[in-house]
Amino acid sequence: MRIALLALAAGLLLLRFLPQLPGGGVLAGMACLALAMLPTRLYPLSFFLVGLSWASFSASLALDDRLCPELDGQTLWLEGRVVGLPEVGEGVVRFQLEDAVSRRAQLPERLRLAWYGGPELRAGEQWRLAVRLKRPHGGVNPQSFDYEAWLLAQRIGATGTIKQGERLAPAAGAGSWRDRLRQRLLAVPANGREGGLAALVLGDGSGLSAQDWTLLQDTGTVHLMVISGQHIALLAGFVYALVAGLARFGCWPRQLPWLPAACCLALLAALAYGFLAGFGVPVRRACIMLGLVLLWRWRFRHLGVSLPFLLALDLVLLAEPLVVLQAGFWLSFGAVAVLVWVFSGRLGSWSWLRSWGRAQWTMAIGLLPMLMALGLPLSPSGPAANLLAVPWVGLLVVPLALLGTLLLPVPWLGEALLWSAGGMLELLFMLLAALADHAPAWLAPRIAPLWWWLGALGCVLVLLPGGVPLRLPGAVLLLALFFAPQELPASGRVEVWMLDVGQGQAFLLRTRGHALLYDAGPRLAGFDSGERIVLPSLRRLGVGRLDLMLLSHADNDHAGGALAIRNGLLVAAVSSGEAMALPAALAARPCRHGEQWVWDEVRFTVWRWDGARDSNQASCVLMVEANGERLLLTGDIDARAEMALIAQGLDLRANWLVAPHHGSRTSSSSALLEAVQPGAVLISRGRHNAFNHPHPLVLARYRERSLQIFDSAEQGAVNLLLGDFSPAQGLREKPRFWREK
Incomplete structure (x- = not known):
C-alpha cells in the first residue's frame, strides 16, 4: 500500500515540473492505461498515471478559466460578490470578486481586482464595477515572486483595475461576519499589534x-504570522493535552473514553480555527493532515508513521493539485518529513527541551536544499x-x-x-x-544542479542517527551549498541582464570582477521594484557589491528603486544625469560627459547633453564595448537629445540598442537608428502600460530595418553575453505550463 501511495504522490507532484500540460487525448490514453495496469504487477505505475492525469486535468480546468485573449486590456462593466477579506495599503484596495457576470462576455469564476483610492469594501457585498481586465501575467526574473503561478494556484482567472463602481447590495454571509470581526479586532487597543x-x-x-x-x-518566522499547520496543530495539541491531563488526574468522566474524546475535540477546535481563518488552502491542508494524525493516534498507531504521512500528502494533492505551485506546500511537508526522519529512529527517551532544540536545528539543516531550490532567503x-x-x-x-x-x-x-x-x-x-x-x-546565489545535489546529499547524511560514520562526510558535502563556484564572465565579456520591472528600467552589467546597475526600476504604491525585484535578482545572481549605480535620470520609473538597493547592498558610487533631483541619502554625483573607464578589458563611455531642457533629455547615455560587440543604453532621451548626440560626431554604432524612453513616439528617430545601425533592440516596459509604449510607429521603424526585438513585457528578463556575439534569451522562453508565451 505504501508503494501505491508513493507512486500516486509522485504523479501528482510531477505537475510542478511539467513544461506544458498533456492534451485531452493523451490524458484519456493515460487514464485507460492506468485502468488496464491496475490488476497487474505494474499497479504502482497505474497509480502514478492516475495522479498525473488528475493533476493535469485539474490544471487544465484552471487554465481554461482564464480571461479570453480578446478581452485582455479591455474595460467592461460587470457585477460580482466580494469574497475574502479586502486588503488596504497605501491608498489601494485589493480584493477578490466571485460570480462575476457581464453582458458582453463570459468571465472567469474568480477575479483579483485593485481599486486605487477606492472606498471601503466589505466581504459579502455585491458591486457593479467598471474594470479594465487583464489576463494573469507577472514579471519573470532571476529571482522574484512568481505571480502567475500564485494566481493559478488560487484559481484566479483575471486581474483588473477598477475605474468606477457602485454598491448593489450590503454585506451578507459568513464572509461578512469575518470582516466585521476583523474590524472589531482592529478597533481594540493591543499595544500597537492589532494587525498582528x-x-x-x-x-x-x-x-x-x-x-x-x-x-x-x-x-x-514568517510562518508564525500566517495561520498554518503549526497554529492548527498547536491549538489541537492544547485541547488534546487538556483532555489527557484531566483524565490523568481523574477529572474526566469515567464512562466517556478520554482518547477518542481528546481526538474529536482537538479536531473540532482545529476546524473552528480554520473557519475563523477562512479555510484557505494552507488551512485546509493543515486540517487534513491533523485529522489523519489524530485518527492514527486513536486507532492505527501500529501501522507506523510513514503511512499517515503519505496518505495526508495524497489527500492534500488530490483535493487541490495546484498546491504544488506554492512554496508553503513544499516547506510544510518537507518540515514534517524531516521531523519524521529524525525522530522515528531515535533510541531511548529525550527530555522535551532536548527534543525541541533538536527539532529546530534539524529542520534548519533539512530544509536548506529546499529553500535554495525555491529561491527563498x-x-x-x-x-x-x-x-x-x-x-x-x-x-x-x-x-x-x-x-x-x-x-x-x-x-x-x-x-x-x-x-x-x-x-x-x-x-x-x-x-x-x-x-x-x-x-x-x-x-x-544560484548554483549548478550538481552542487545542489551534493549539498542535499550532505544534509541527508548529517541528519543520520548519531554514531553513523557518514555524518562527517555529509557535513563536508553540505558545504557545497554555500561554497559552490560561481560562473563569471571571462575577461573582455559582459553579462547583461535587462530585468523585468514593469513600466520602468533596470539593467545589470557584470564583468568578471565588477558590477554596474544602470537604473533601478520604479517604486509604485505598495510596491518597490528595487526592493522586491532588482535587489533579490542581484543577490540570486551572486552580486554582493555594486561598483557603480548609474541612474540615467531622476524619473521614478528609472530611479524609484534606487534607495532600497542602496540600503540593501554595498554600493561604491552613485551617478546620475540629475544627481541634485535624487534623495540626498543616495549621495549621487553628476555623470560627466566624456567619462571613460575600463573594467576587465571592457570599455564604458558616458555621454550627457549639456543643453538638456527637461528630465528625459538630461539622461546619461552609456556605451559598453566588449570584444568588439557594443551595447548602447539611452535612458529616456527624446529625438532632440538624439540629434544632439549624433551631432557630437561620436561613433555610435552598436550591435544592441536599448530603446530610448521605452519606445515612445518621441524617440527612436530614424536618424538615431541610422547612426547606431543596431542588429537588435531591447525594450523595457510594462504590459498594458498607460503610455502606449512601445508606439506602433516606433515598432514599424524597427521592423523596417529587420531589427530583432526583445520586449520585457513579452519575454520577461532578458540575458545576453556581450562580447560573445551570441543571441539573447528571455526567461519567459523557458517553458512553464502556467506562463503565457
Whole structure:
C-alpha cells in the first residue's frame, strides 16, 4: 500500500515540473492505461498515471478559466460578490470578486481586482464595477515572486483595475461576519499589534507593515504570522493535552473514553480555527493532515508513521493539485518529513527541551536544499528565533488572542485579554528585531544542479542517527551549498541582464570582477521594484557589491528603486544625469560627459547633453564595448537629445540598442537608428502600460530595418553575453505550463 501511495504522490507532484500540460487525448490514453495496469504487477505505475492525469486535468480546468485573449486590456462593466477579506495599503484596495457576470462576455469564476483610492469594501457585498481586465501575467526574473503561478494556484482567472463602481447590495454571509470581526479586532487597543492579532485570529496579514514582514523574513518566522499547520496543530495539541491531563488526574468522566474524546475535540477546535481563518488552502491542508494524525493516534498507531504521512500528502494533492505551485506546500511537508526522519529512529527517551532544540536545528539543516531550490532567503538566526517564538506564539499569544476574541461580548474581559496578547506580541517583535540586527536573512546565489545535489546529499547524511560514520562526510558535502563556484564572465565579456520591472528600467552589467546597475526600476504604491525585484535578482545572481549605480535620470520609473538597493547592498558610487533631483541619502554625483573607464578589458563611455531642457533629455547615455560587440543604453532621451548626440560626431554604432524612453513616439528617430545601425533592440516596459509604449510607429521603424526585438513585457528578463556575439534569451522562453508565451 505504501508503494501505491508513493507512486500516486509522485504523479501528482510531477505537475510542478511539467513544461506544458498533456492534451485531452493523451490524458484519456493515460487514464485507460492506468485502468488496464491496475490488476497487474505494474499497479504502482497505474497509480502514478492516475495522479498525473488528475493533476493535469485539474490544471487544465484552471487554465481554461482564464480571461479570453480578446478581452485582455479591455474595460467592461460587470457585477460580482466580494469574497475574502479586502486588503488596504497605501491608498489601494485589493480584493477578490466571485460570480462575476457581464453582458458582453463570459468571465472567469474568480477575479483579483485593485481599486486605487477606492472606498471601503466589505466581504459579502455585491458591486457593479467598471474594470479594465487583464489576463494573469507577472514579471519573470532571476529571482522574484512568481505571480502567475500564485494566481493559478488560487484559481484566479483575471486581474483588473477598477475605474468606477457602485454598491448593489450590503454585506451578507459568513464572509461578512469575518470582516466585521476583523474590524472589531482592529478597533481594540493591543499595544500597537492589532494587525498582528488579526493575522493570528483570522489569517489576515494586511495589518502588518512591510517592516514587520521583513523582520519575520530575516528571522525565519514568517510562518508564525500566517495561520498554518503549526497554529492548527498547536491549538489541537492544547485541547488534546487538556483532555489527557484531566483524565490523568481523574477529572474526566469515567464512562466517556478520554482518547477518542481528546481526538474529536482537538479536531473540532482545529476546524473552528480554520473557519475563523477562512479555510484557505494552507488551512485546509493543515486540517487534513491533523485529522489523519489524530485518527492514527486513536486507532492505527501500529501501522507506523510513514503511512499517515503519505496518505495526508495524497489527500492534500488530490483535493487541490495546484498546491504544488506554492512554496508553503513544499516547506510544510518537507518540515514534517524531516521531523519524521529524525525522530522515528531515535533510541531511548529525550527530555522535551532536548527534543525541541533538536527539532529546530534539524529542520534548519533539512530544509536548506529546499529553500535554495525555491529561491527563498536563509535565516541564520532562524533556529534560535523559532526556539523561542514558536512556543511564545503558540502557547501564549494565540490562546490569549482566541480567548479574547471569544470573550469580546464581555465588556472588559475580552479587550483585556487582547491587550495582553498584543503586548506579548510586541515584546516578541522587539526580541526578533535584536536577533535580526545581528543576523539578517541571506539569499543564496544560484548554483549548478550538481552542487545542489551534493549539498542535499550532505544534509541527508548529517541528519543520520548519531554514531553513523557518514555524518562527517555529509557535513563536508553540505558545504557545497554555500561554497559552490560561481560562473563569471571571462575577461573582455559582459553579462547583461535587462530585468523585468514593469513600466520602468533596470539593467545589470557584470564583468568578471565588477558590477554596474544602470537604473533601478520604479517604486509604485505598495510596491518597490528595487526592493522586491532588482535587489533579490542581484543577490540570486551572486552580486554582493555594486561598483557603480548609474541612474540615467531622476524619473521614478528609472530611479524609484534606487534607495532600497542602496540600503540593501554595498554600493561604491552613485551617478546620475540629475544627481541634485535624487534623495540626498543616495549621495549621487553628476555623470560627466566624456567619462571613460575600463573594467576587465571592457570599455564604458558616458555621454550627457549639456543643453538638456527637461528630465528625459538630461539622461546619461552609456556605451559598453566588449570584444568588439557594443551595447548602447539611452535612458529616456527624446529625438532632440538624439540629434544632439549624433551631432557630437561620436561613433555610435552598436550591435544592441536599448530603446530610448521605452519606445515612445518621441524617440527612436530614424536618424538615431541610422547612426547606431543596431542588429537588435531591447525594450523595457510594462504590459498594458498607460503610455502606449512601445508606439506602433516606433515598432514599424524597427521592423523596417529587420531589427530583432526583445520586449520585457513579452519575454520577461532578458540575458545576453556581450562580447560573445551570441543571441539573447528571455526567461519567459523557458517553458512553464502556467506562463503565457
